[in-house]
């Protein structure tokens with residue numbers, strides 16, 4: 001199947017006026033893979049486009065925060081999903097040190113924050129306000145969290161600062177980190193059976209919005225500097241006393257040497273822009289349809305030829 005799709009991508013490239021890959025280095029373009037499905041599928045989509053363009057590609061599994069240092073040093077060539085909420089701070093820190101470039105925004109608008117499936121609101125009608133959530137904390141207690149409500153946060157490398165937020169806003173919650181994205185979906189699925197109230201980390205675009213109608217908790221609005229300056233946000237003595245950006249960016253980033261070493265691949269990267277529905281669909285292919293990421297990427301390329309052929313033109 002892989003051969004067929006690569007042949008399909010290559011066929012479209014051959015029909016284009018010129019392909020500049022002859023100038024590209026034959027060294028592999030190193031693409032990092034993380035621990036949520038859209039990023040894995042998108043990285044495979046882009047890798048397959050580069051391969052059809054004549055480039056060599058290598059995938060490496062890496063930590064989603066440390067990757068910005070790896071891109072800056074050129075150990076990894078690019079990053080396809082720089083989510084503002086989770087990775088804005090690491091990306092900005094790497095930009096300040098130098099060696100990494102901003103290759104532009106995807107069309108997608110993103111949000112990552114505390115979230116609940118709609119049945120939770122039946123039990124706590126003041127939602128989505130965070131103060132109402134806090135008053136309902138007793139609905140969320142578990143054996144593990146005692147008399148505090150449980151907030152099931154993402155895996156630790158997504159660095160959501162949930163515990164700092166609970167502390168900064170003096171909330172009656174304990175943060176528990178899920179071991180994987182799959183553990184988040186399993187917890188929502190288990191709560192669904194008897195409509196147990198649950199509050200977990202979630203994000204958009206994602207497949208989850210099509211499966212479980214729900215809402216983000218509304219925390220004090222994100223203000224630039226909330227993670228750096230205690231004076232910013234409602235608690236004058238604490239960092240992280242704000243929600244994440246409600247209309248965050250999703251950027252592409254690359255090692256600053258990429259343009260010179262692989263000019264053709266870099267110009268394709270500049271053109272690439274995924275939308276919210278496209279990203280949600282890539283996650284669904286793995287998390288609901290249970291495809292392998294490489295297979296999902298092949299199917300995506302087959303079904304969206306008009307989308308990506310515009311990027312390689």
Ligand code: TMO
Nearest residue numbers: 036083086112203
């Ligand atoms: C980084 N993520 C999209 C899982 O929030």
